[in-house]
Amino acid sequence: MSSRTSVLRRVLLVAALAVLAVPFAVPTIWMVAASIKPLPEIFKAPPTLWTSHPTLAAYGEAFTFQPFARQYVNSVYIAVLVTLITLLVSSMAGYAFARIRFPGANALFLVVLTGLLVPSEVTIVPLFQVFKQAGLINTHWPLILVTAFGAPCVLASFIMRQFFIALPAELEEAGRLDGLGRPGIWWRICLPLARPALSAVAILTFLASWNLYLEPTVYLTSPELFTLPQALTRFTDAYGADMWNTQLAAATMTVLPVLIVFVIAQRQFVEGLAHSGLK
């Protein structure tokens, strides 16, 4: 008797979760499905998921309507570069704040932490003027520099510091006895041990850069310099009407690679991104 109620409860639980999951899963599935539909079918009522005439025409159009390949390369190279710089800068700063005693360390750490208090939506107003003076408007420099060294990097430094604080000191002692200096201990002993924290930082930073929208909107005006999120909003025809299926094909190409990596490495993603809600 009790086993039957527990089976029933389990079925109800899964049913409840399946209903809740609809708004989470359907938009992405619909995006992919609609991107291979002929245009008139997208707005068929009632909406359908499957089409009997799949076509990749919209995918080709995405590349001819805008320099989409170029924009794709822009997003990838900026995100990779920003991630590499952030990994280096944050693992150095995090290590020094956690393990090295130097005068003023606490005060300087508080100065760095102010980076977590100030949203980039605020600093972009004055920074635009600074970059304009420096002649860097309509270049990728603002996107790279501000993300790699500014507020997003501070969160990374904070995560790295928390990790290094918890690392047992004996591990470093062994390195010291082997004659390693501080930089050697950091590079050869601590960084290899910090792989979980580094991968969390890498995922967090890559996605932050990949999803940047306000910054490219403000700094970039030439389509060949655009990044993907910005490019996605520019698929409109000469009359300003949205080119639905082309836009959805482009969105699918933006989203799918990240989603696939997420499904493969979901534990690292979840742990990494949970940090963003932990400041």
Add this chain to the structure above:
Amino acid sequence: MRYWTTRRRDVLTGYLFIAPQLAGVLLFVLIPVGLAIWYSLNKWNVFTGKQVFVGGDHYAALASDPQLPSVLLATVVFSGGVVVLNITLGLLIAVLLNRRFRGATFFRTLFFSPVVVSVVAWTLVWGFLLQDNGGINGLLHAIGVDGPNWLQHGDTAMLSVIVSQVVRSVGVNMVLFLAALQGVPSELYEAARIDGARSRSIFARITLPLISPTVLLTAIITVVGALQSFAQIAVLTGGGPELSTTVLVYYVFQQAFEFNDIGYGSTLALMLLSFVMVLTLLQWQLRRKWVFHEQ
């Protein structure tokens, strides 16, 4: 005596290691805030590039800006709506997933997946689905309901940005709540069950009080995140119809970059900064209190 003792070398390494991050904070955070304060005290002429010191004029303009009350109201409604829906939904999903059953990992991955989807792509898709002849009204039509033109009316447009934002980001809170739920000692549950407590009262009397610090801290971070939601609103509604979804962060963007009013834009940006700072500092203070309390 050598000058470069191990200690001296250590101190130097320390400074060199933090130098890039410190320079980054100075250049891209602190100096910009200083500049924003300076800009807010000046009036700029975009065409001649000249600036005139106007003192507190922009701050006085805040009080007489006919649009600002509506912007602040939209900000409160949006942030409030996001935090209430996000925390409720996050807790509900976490509680449902916090038991062993086949498919728990699958559902966790599914609920988390929108977090890794590009905000703009996600919002574009919701924009399609929310069209008058889009997928959502198509579904409603199939069950005999005539859906509204979601993005063309103030109330439903606000509801739409709130829901699309929450569904995209609730995964992070779900994970934090799951971790908190797993931190509740199982002996407490067993003891309560032996005392004959029902599961609803166990949740209300044991689980909820124990995870309430996490819930409150998460709520504050969620509000801070909502205050910074630019892409969602820019892509889904562009602040409209009329001003109904023009929240503060979007208004800052409009004033500073569409109307090129750098002085007033900076003033509004500082207002946004003060909201975020107060909330974040409050969150840090509370966490410090509770972390020590827990130990």
